[in-house]
Amino acid sequence: AQSVTQLDSQVPVFEEAPVELRCNYSSSVSVYLFWYVQYPNQGLQLLLKYLSGSTLVESINGFEAEFNKSQTSFHLRKPSVHISDTAEYFCAVSDVDFGNEKLTFGTGTRLTIIP
């Protein structure tokens, strides 16, 4: 069984400040890791994912996350946030054997950008 912990339920950040959203996971097998973003009144969208290779993965809108196997973490970071980044962010894992077909989600972190 797998589990995902997002310790911060809400994170307020001033515009143009850096942000880190924390994600830790627990699994007895190898995993794939994902960050999804949910804008108000919309479905979840994939932000970035780690499947293999480089442990640092980036999204097209400036977010990055680093897979740290020893610390079982996949924290999401952005050096300078924008108002449009206001959303709910979900970390998720899947068993490598299942591909990314069966996801276990964290409880989400609501990122609020303060003008």
Add this chain to the structure above:
Amino acid sequence: GAVVSQHPSWVICKSGTSVKIECRSLDFQATTMFWYRQFPKQSLMLMATSNEGSKATYEQGVEKDKFLINHASLTLSTLTVTSAHPEDSSFYICSATSWTSGSYEQYFGPGTRLTVT
């Protein structure tokens, strides 16, 4: 591309009635669709995995007779909440998988908010 729709986006029903929620992949065929339930301030909980042409696989603790899933085609899956009760009120989200760039990717619908009175 890879858009998933859900209908309705919200529904209010009386206790004891049944409600059907549709999930469609609009521009791709999905062999597998998933149904999730999300409570306020909680994570998405996987309810069942739906494969086209076969019976759905339910997660432990999910009543299959209460939450009927039908995956009739490669673009449509439905979730019927039978004999709904107030405790079934929740946000229901579906997703559909597509093979993209060497791996499966899940595309999520916008969700359906069910309120049972």
